[in-house]
Amino acid sequence: MNFRLELEKAEGRKIMGYFCSYVPEELIHAAGFIPYRMRAVESAGTKDSSGYFSSTNCSYVKHCFDKALNGKFDFLDGLVFMNGCDHSRRMYDNWLHAGIKPDFMHFLTVPHILSGMAVDHYTGQLNKLKSSIENAFQVNITPSVLEESVSLYNKKRALLRTISEMRKHDIVPVRGSEFLKIMSATTAIPVEDSITILQDIIKNLDGRSVSSGNDIRVVFTGCGTEEVEYLELIEDCGASIVADKICLGSPYYATLVKENTDDPVSALSERYLTNLSCPRMVDDFRRRIQSIKQSIESFHADALILDKLEFCTYFSGESLLFQKEMKELGVPVIALDREFLGGNTGQIKTRVQAFCEKVNNLKAKI
Amino acid sequence: MITLGFDIGTRYIKACVVRDEKIMGYSIRESGRNIREIIDTTREECVHAAGVKKREIKKTVSTGYGASLIHDADRQIGIEQCLSKAAWTLNGYCTSIVDIGGLFIHVIRIDAHGKPADSCENETCASGSGKLLEIISGSMNIPLSSLSETAIRSSNPHFLTSSCAVFAESEIVSLSNQGASKSDLILGILQSIASKVAGYADRVDTGSGMVISGGVAKVDAFKTILGKSMNREISKIPIDPQITGAYGAALIAGDMEIKFSGFFGSFKKDRKIKENK
Amino acid sequence: MISAGCDVGSLTAKAVIIEGNRIISAKIIPVAETPRSSSEKVMTEALNTAGLTMDDINCCCSTGYGRHDIPFARMNMSEISCHGLGAFWLDRSIRTIIDIGGQDCKVISVDENGMMNDFIMNEKCAAGTGRSLEILSKAIGVDYKELGDIALPAKKTVEISSKCSIFMELDVMRRLYQEADIREIAYAINHAVAKRVYGLARTLKIHNDTCVTGGVSKNVSICNQLEEMLSITIKRLPLDPQLAGAVGAAVFAMKHGDLNKIEDESVKIPEEVCV
Known part of the structure; x- marks a missing residue:
């Protein structure tokens, strides 16, 4: 628990955790909670959780569950799970089996396809989540309160977007690792604070420069990227991350939720399901690759870094298709395969530095 | 009655001669190229150490x-x-x-009759096995026998991030190149092995009396570290931990004879069960 | 002008001093306590052999895992670029370099100027590297250097699963405990490693002018199997292949020093580092 949350907690505010980007924070916020995006960073290892998982399970999930077993999430008053991927789904089962806190847990089922029917289904699921929170905590989430939350979060997303847009310039004002730090912080504190912080950051970014002459510009995509040090390592090798497509990145602020509607819950459903998708969504590959191509173009990127966690089934498939598409487009790609908090920095450094040298060699030829 | 037990492990070949549950002699040899010769030597050494004649061995x-x-x-x-x-x-x-051997880790729950009731073995991953320790002791130039004394000098263990044994080695080499102390590294490795083993042990209801054996048990500090990570007392098997399997095999060979010899043997066994309860 | 390359790996440190197209001095030592001390030690030895001092070196480039900690290096390049350029400088026809070292296995492709334009490196797994060969040869009690020479293909090669270099040992031990011929097991081990390298190499365009560097290049059996799998002829470098990275670094330093192209002359190598 961070310092900010401790203060809020002392004042009696309740905190609700959630996994993955398909759980609407707005709904949690409207119920009077501080939404807290669950994270695996700062885990001490996977000693206790390895008994619950096999050696071919995702290390992110293992780290997360280990934190839970060690009481690192005890400050939560509630927790919303979702069927993000099979590894994280099984974490829910293990969570129940281990009988750990919090008392309120809800499993949100999110469709894997994109269609009118799926949106309707998802709306139903969100209403279910809404009433389950309402019943458990004796609160009433009225449409007007929800509207307010929506507009707050839209404001936050717009601010994040403004920062991200600044990275399109030749002189980059903020490093990719710093941006991840911002994302990581603003998903763990009250949204009202996030907005003030972000406004502050934007003021300070004016005229700032973090780019150095020989750095190549890259778009970074991956799953479960939460470690700021990891991005720092990559950037220190000579790759300046100007755009990303990670959970704690562009998809978060890609689209806004429609305001001033009769039914804010359907507006949420519409936004969350049709937003820039995660590879968990079936039949949406074209849109994902399109958005990557667009990022490469609009952020003037030289190359693409495909980062994936070991045993991530979704990204294993995606990674190969991305490589194929990029080859056709003539964009150099490097695929990195790693464990969460996996160390092995020597090899990553070599690989990324060599990749930068390769991109520079190719650039020199043109 | 004299019996012989053989345990052909992935790294070492162990033989043990037993008479009435007492070890008369044993021998351990590294397995390798001329496997038949190694086995014959191990057998001869063992029989010689026991001071018996080959024909005296009944089973x-x-x-x-x-x-x-x-x-x-x-x-x-x-x-x-x-x-x-x-x-x-x-x-x-x-x-x-x-039992933590060269490549395998076994965690076994024992019932009141000395039979396995439940067990768990490592999956195809050597990250908690003796092999890792062997590789690392080799690359750090510390013999296995002095790992323990090296580890206890440290109070600030270096945790390994890599779970793969081979990459753990490269991590160790680079940490050591950066000037990390050897004892901190060794303690870190022992702890990471212990946490792996503890993970397997959690899958079996191990009860209160846990015994540790296998080559890794020879590293005295490991017992304490594993005990700490599992929050319990663990005792080391009172014989050379590496020959536990061979000794057990010889005991079972003895039992085979007892079954034929009838009453006296089974009486003795029954008393043991009562004591156990 | 005189330039130097210093390659500090995880096991050995290498230094090479070149002048024009001539290697003046080359040294390999086992690593010392820190990359810094290793680099200083190996450089001093190389300088002494050449009868030079550090002031005579116009530019020095470092490479290898310890490349960031070398005080006297003015620049650093990744070992991938250095291996590529080094091998190319030694033999100008080379376009593909397969480097099988202790922990890493890389396939590097270079252009007509020796600049790396593509590469692939093994993922977070050591199966198919020198270290796994070493572990497996120890398991069957054969000296690591002998492994290539004693290997003999059997009618039916034992398949060794390549999932994990340590668990490969289980398959090896199974064959050993079935009392299979040791030469056949040795072949199977080499085959398993060659197969891994082939899997990596296949993802790149492999040029007919390929050379193998790194410690494993001394294993005849693996080289032969690779030739067959990739249907190419493997060229041998005229000097100890372990030095290719340091040579490449020295050439980078030379290019950095006076930005000219590499002179298109044959390279002169002192006898003691020739093979």
């Missing part, structure tokens, strides 16, 4: 990964049975045994 039982190599064995028995048998014979109160 032979083999176990381990290469159990089928002992052609003249009366039976081949699974390693779980041998380990439980050995641990239970030495200490009637023990409820489980953890």
